[in-house]
Amino acid sequence: MAVPAAASVRDANRYRPLEVTGLVDLLDRQVRERPYARALVVTGERVQLSYGALSALAQDVAARLGGAGLRPGDAVGLIGANTAEFVVGLLGAARAGLVTAPLDPSLPAPQLAVRLDALAARAVLLDPSAPDAALPAPAWPLRVDVSRAGTAAVVLEPGAVPQVPRAAAELSRRDALVLFTAGTSARAKMVPLTHANVAASLQNICATYELGPGDATVAVMPFFHGHGLFAALLASLASGGCVLLPARGRFSAGTFWDDMRAVDATWFTAVPAIHEILLERSERAERSEREYAGGQTLKFMRSCSAPLNTATQRALERTFGAPLLSAYGMTESSHQATSEPLPQRGALRQGSVGRPTGVEVRVVDRSGRSCPVGVEGEVWVQGPTVAGGYLGDGEESARTFVDGWLHTGDLGVLDADGYLSLTGRIKNLINRGGEKISPEHVEDILAGCPGVAEAAVFAVPDPVYGQRVGAAVVVREGDGAGREEILRYCRDRLAAFEVPDRIELVAELPYTAKGGLDRKALQARYGV
Template sequence: HSAPGAAQRTAADTAAPRTASDAASDTVPRTASDAASDPAPRITSSLSAADALVLFTAGTTDRAKMVPLTHANVAASVRGICAGYELGPADATVAVMPLFHGHGLLAALLAPLATGGCVLLPAQGRFSAHTFWDDVRAGGATWFTAVPTIHEILLERAAREYPGPRVAPLRFVRSCSAPLSATTGRALERTLGVPVLSAYGMTESTHQATSQRPPGRGTRKSGSVGRSTGVDLRIVGPDGKDRPPGAVGEVWVRGATVTRGYLGDPAETARGFTDGWFHTGDLGSLDRDGELVLTGRIKDLINRGGEKISPEHVEEVLSGGPGVAEAAVYPVPDATYGQRVGAAVVTRDGAGPDAEQILAYCRDRLAPYEVPDRLEITRALPHTVKGALDRQAVAERYAH
């Protein structure tokens, strides 16, 4: 059906991808033991009939790598997303994420179609803040998923453009592909009147690995990205041993959604995989309930005279400051300390805090060595095509 204002609504039918339709026949994720007992072929030099598609990693801090995903990987991912959010034929969404990455393809398109739901595709094929709420109304959206940048844009424009809670029967909003600040999450919940659920995933796990659950499916813990949606999780220390509950280490994942390796790149495959476990490069901890809390990327850590600083942690604090819309933290080369902390900040329209006011806010909430040595207020920060902060571009633009 044609939607007002130039958008198209697509219902699941016989043209839906077979892997997605097959996944919908059983919306309960496989157990961890099932996932572990069904490994994909350990060949990464070529493709086979088992492969469904190849996606590229984001490549924001390193060169992009090719990730082969099998039909079984895709089906397991769709099954986990559908079950985790209890998607069904009555659900509808607006697909604002690009379909050439897992977030848009798996979560926004295949999962809702697999359960007989509807997907509205924006007329221009991408997110437009100007038409978003018209699209939500036209599609009767019950949920939508996006990166934090899009959530922040919607929140920034809400006073002028959000038409109110009766615009559509939203029951939740999903956030994935980058850390969502607690400040943005709480503000979005207050504005929309529905829970904002954080999820965690990567191309190598066919998108989603963990997610917070909808209301009634358990307590949502602040700062968590939820529990597994069908994979095994480990937190591994530098010594290669598992860390106890609450301790920080590298997040490893294994299961039916995890790729067998990188296509045509045996060296990177050897570095990134051990006995089916993918080394995510993310730092985090698991509590006794299986809730995952992320603390940053290993490659992004800033080493200031031996003190290891998480840019994500400093960004979280900066983003909570009065008048701050978005923040990016990066290492600044330094002859004495090796690296210092730099920050670029985007302020909200009309807010106008200056650099010293922002730094004063940070001094009350960060360790002295974490407080940015350099802070620049800018009009906009560079992002990837899927809306995540482009850290390589940030460093190239501001660090020198």
């Protein structure tokens, strides 16, 4: 009996288990079965790029990089926003057998240089939004010229490649990515992820949300972080969906719902701070914008990278007419480790970040024994998405990766059904809308400011971002360093999200009896 045409279309749009082994063959199934289907929507004109066109661009980049003398296992940096250039550069480098390290274009040049030096990058690909800065490796501008008809061409002229040793000689063609942890900016740890890690992560994400060719999303989170890279970009391409890259490659609340309408988006993922912004904007928006998500298109919303309070979650669901699923992940686990399931696949639990997705999760006490149900302990993760260790840092690797288990440093509890709820962090990082900030690093910068004698950094509660950065500063008598001078000094040396939002000029800092900074007293005194 013939299958009705409508049923055939529905079947083609459904989730199917992936057939990818990493970044190299990410597009292969779609190029083979649906070469003219849209993969990306790019530029302010919202031009569609097909899977066939995207694959051809990536192959062109791969040939040029190989022709420049780069060899499998070599590391390259990739600096850019959420642009066609970023996607083409990433996939092209993978096809050339290279290991790509995405970097935040907003980082100050000295921090970029430190990371590229640690990586021993042999070259850096730059999209048009990347800063013009002196870098310790050859910098090659990459441009993708896209016509309104959807044709595209690569503009890339690689130069000479210097001979440099690989980072601790630890990388090989098995590796796909090196991602930098968000714990500190100048001393961020490097996490090498293999193609097998990538494939396992994408399989888990696509299976959890049943993503398929009928799905589309708008890139909200930056691709140089695992959240945007794995959940929005790579999972969509691996499953045959479509990703709209906003104009200038950056999220804009003002155009977000127009972008969602332009691709008939079925889902999106963001940090709680952006969900809060969208919720606040909805109260002032035109009725047509508020009602977009209440139609048949939006299947779910996703939140990750920071805690989302329950009241906000329920308000978002009421406003936009779709379930909001909380997830939990980290760089070392190739992003997602747990998630709430789709409503038809399981219950949503208040305050939970869901069940494990393709990994095993334990909550353990200080001796490493599993905690009983409902008892708080450290969260450990094990599975095919977990990295093998940090690059060039054996000591930290030995502390964090033990017998195949990733010791996350997060505190949580498991319920009887295996749902995880996070209760805090062991370390004292400040979480500003998903950006993890080291107080010690900011303190180091403040201490170098002329006129500053001492400085201590603390978290300031914030209803939108969760936390902001505050600093208590002791200035030298007679030097006259004021708040504006200190802020200008910080802006030149810190990423924008690290710059203190509040500076308290104080006479002294609290110390413990042992002479160390009393962070608990500091927080109680100033972080309110």
